Amino acid sequence: MGDPDLTPAAYDFVAARRRLEAKAKSAAEKLTSIEDAAARVHDGDVIAVGGCLFSRTPMALVREVLRQRRRGLTLARNLMCTEGEFMMVAGAVERVVTAWMSIGLPWGVSKIMREYVEGGKVAFEEWSHLALGLRFRAAAMGVPFLPALTMLGSDLVPVGGMKTIDDPYTGTRLAAVPALFPDVALLHVHRADRLGNCQIDGYPHMDVDIARGAATVLVTTEEIITEEETRRRPDRTVLPGFVVDALVHVPFGSYPHECYGLYEADFDHFEEYTGAINARGAQAVADYLGRYVYAPPTYADYLDLFGGERLARQQRQAKELVPGS
Amino acid sequence: MGDPDLTPAAYDFVAARRRLEAKAKSAAEKLTSIEDAAARVHDGDVIAVGGCLFSRTPMALVREVLRQRRRGLTLARNLMCTEGEFMMVAGAVERVVTAWMSIGLPWGVSKIMREYVEGGKVAFEEWSHLALGLRFRAAAMGVPFLPALTMLGSDLVPVGGMKTIDDPYTGTRLAAVPALFPDVALLHVHRADRLGNCQIDGYPHMDVDIARGAATVLVTTEEIITEEETRRRPDRTVLPGFVVDALVHVPFGSYPHECYGLYEADFDHFEEYTGAINARGAQAVADYLGRYVYAPPTYADYLDLFGGERLARQQRQAKELVPGS
């Protein structure tokens, strides 16, 4: 049942470090266009997508990667949602590395995921949620593995080729969760300055580890702040500018997924989307991609498809749930 | 040169977990007196002290542990300052586990440390700064070790008995930095609610890992906030209440050390203190303990020795350096 193809690149910490050493870690301006940012994703790359399920998904970046017709990607994300379905139906992805994939409880098991995985068109490499988190964390720490007490004794062990290790102090056998060094990290954050210093509100998900482990880091942000504002609250910064390669200013950059405190996920939209899939299967997703991804030339055009009233409603709902700040 | 006595308790993650399992992890009121909090430190304990050097040292707790005349302690702290000298001269400590000890650059090498370590009265178990940080982090993660690329090839390796491990994926040899599970963690934070949910401003040092790794956690706080206030900014909380065993409200709880944004370290006081040591050696510290630790019955009496004007000056200096928030 095991998969002998656990990509060496994924845990080769020496190669991963050499890539970073060869790269400028600069306090330079990082602001660019979404097209330029997404162009740093190449066919065959292992891309890690930040956020979690329908929270803080870097939707503008995902959309642009699809528009640029990338192929043969490995998509690593702890819990996958619509972005995974898009990539499957668009033919962008060969393998997903995840702990769970579907849209959300009310909509049942993802029919798209079932079709593509059961049909052997996409490989589903499953890790436990913590194990995947530790894969990103090991990469962020620059080590090839982290010891853990999870996944042992389960049939998940051979799926991704996880090995065990004996603790040199007590002799206890532990899981040795291998690092996952992505080629590219795609993230969406609340605010960043032009040097790429990023701040996130609310739950941080796994974004920080993903970014620190990746060779290239692309970030979209709801808001651009001045360097002065970053310096006013340095304890809010979660990524330093020298980690970030490209930064794009994209308000509503996760929509129709949520962004903590700013807008709630658009459940009505999910309802419509899953309804169409129930009626027409993968074709409904292909149609959706045509309408939402390929047709609108800019992200503003994309947001227009939802309409300002809808966006404002989702903002109000967020304020009801997170009144603070 | 090696020390065969690396305490098994320090890295026995199974025993450390059993201690936590046996303990109530409660959302109960944690507020108590400094005497009651410090009484949870027992002779022979391994205590880990939060903050770093002269920043956010839990001085009120250190003072109370000394007042209760504890003996045979092992004191673990990444960079040690006056609190380490106090514990040496008071006869409270048998071993220090640290990366560095002195007061600060302008005052040269600690004469007290030299006297006690060169004389064999206190063992100085040295780890690199990162290694000590990883010892606390391994404990926080509940694992017996963490792999790393530091300390290898140095003469520090045998001092604390660090072992190496071969990465099961690439075969590379790595440092296996052993966990350090303290019996008690002593911390000082900016604010906490009565349930023990803690928030820290500025640099977090290693406090969070220390607390999560310890069997018992004692916290002093500059400010008590309502649970409602915690819920307003949950992304500022760094320790949840169920980790904390005892909480004490102690404004200026680090003084004469600094508390980020609130008061600067009292360098004039350090100057006086080291001047007395230069003149009279360990006796100067014994006199200091008499005056600042044993004589003043309460922490308020202790602060009175500095005087309100001095405290206000240190507050002003902090505001000049950290104008924000």
Add this chain to the structure above:
Amino acid sequence: MSAAATAAELLAVMGSRQLTDDTTVFAGVGVPLLAAALAQQRHAPRLTIVVEGGIIGPQIKPGRLPISTNEMRAGHRALMLPGITDVFLFAQRGFLDYGFVGGAQIDEHGNINTTALGSDYWRPQVRLPGTGGANDITSLCREVIILTAHEKRRFVKRVDFITSPGWIDGDGSRRRAGLLFGGVSRVVTTLGIFGFDPESRRMRIEALHPGVALPTVRDNTGFELLEADKIAVTEPPTAGELTILRALDPERRFLG
């Protein structure tokens, strides 16, 4: 309000009673979160709820129940938002007492399958969503409680795939696999409450819900159940319990 409990209400009530005060519980969305919130409001005021999305101590807004573990509804009025990996590390360290899980297949040793039906992992007959955090919860919490509808297709002799290990093959096999802590202590279903024989770690009937007959349980279970020395009958949900539950989910999104 005095209407008979639905299946979901029954599960939530029976689940909530498993939780003691001054503890922590790792709860997924839906019935587990309702069970935890009910316990907190009724008999365990000092219980802390922990949610997989990196959320500690949330207070659910009635009528705005979350549908995922990582969204603002799940994080409503939380005390702390530490990130997902760190929430699981709290469990690994030993800070999380209880964990609730469910599953598409559950076997006689309490193993759970939420990965795939069929024998070939890479070409499954039915691909399921995957473990999410269930594997970690069953590996790392001090005590795991399975909360599930009781159906024959779900209660199988051996799961097709062990996503989340219960007692594995029984007889110490869990500890030998390196899972040094925890284990499944209870299976709370719509028919009764089940435990495990301390030696063989095979599932056994410990209590039946009022009105449920033993043959009904056996007919709805795909393997042979052991019996505790004495099989108790659970107390039915009280009006007080149902009132609290129904106030939490007025839209009956999860209560059925």
Add this chain to the structure above:
Amino acid sequence: MSAAATAAELLAVMGSRQLTDDTTVFAGVGVPLLAAALAQQRHAPRLTIVVEGGIIGPQIKPGRLPISTNEMRAGHRALMLPGITDVFLFAQRGFLDYGFVGGAQIDEHGNINTTALGSDYWRPQVRLPGTGGANDITSLCREVIILTAHEKRRFVKRVDFITSPGWIDGDGSRRRAGLLFGGVSRVVTTLGIFGFDPESRRMRIEALHPGVALPTVRDNTGFELLEADKIAVTEPPTAGELTILRALDPERRFLG
């Protein structure tokens, strides 16, 4: 302003010139921090300074120079405050290009002792403060620069204790010990600039400061120094460099 450079000023200037733009530098307090700040203001505006106390991108307030790596003066106007362990993990991952270190003893292979003088670790003749982060910096940064006064008692053939490994015994011993990255590239002293022979990794003279004669260097070094093919003479500190430096430390706390 036109006064000749002090020893500390010379070190700070020569240290700053080692730093290139679009990089990161791990700098301790005192001369290293002044060197980094000077580089940033003069030729490396996109340099990021990282300080051990968990501080990224601080801007030093002239006249309020920090005396430790973890205090508000060191954190002044920082861009990020990630915690100490995480700062070192940035280095371990490969994000930190340069690291400045000093030491009580430095040997011909660039090994550093800041732990103890004498042969018995547990009963030292002179106990020193310890590694702090120096061991980690020398283990983990891409390139390490030793910045130090040049004194015979400091430049010893073999350190009593390797606190922070340079090239250990030379000839590949650093890599064999498991230190897969980095190494000491330069030793900048009050007399000149030194490097290491690429094979033997023994220290060699690469440049002398203006007015320093070769015999002076040899007299002040406790081991035999190799020589580069061509020994250069450094450019003396410019008025521009000294102006910037002196503005940073008007109290001359570290500039002597």
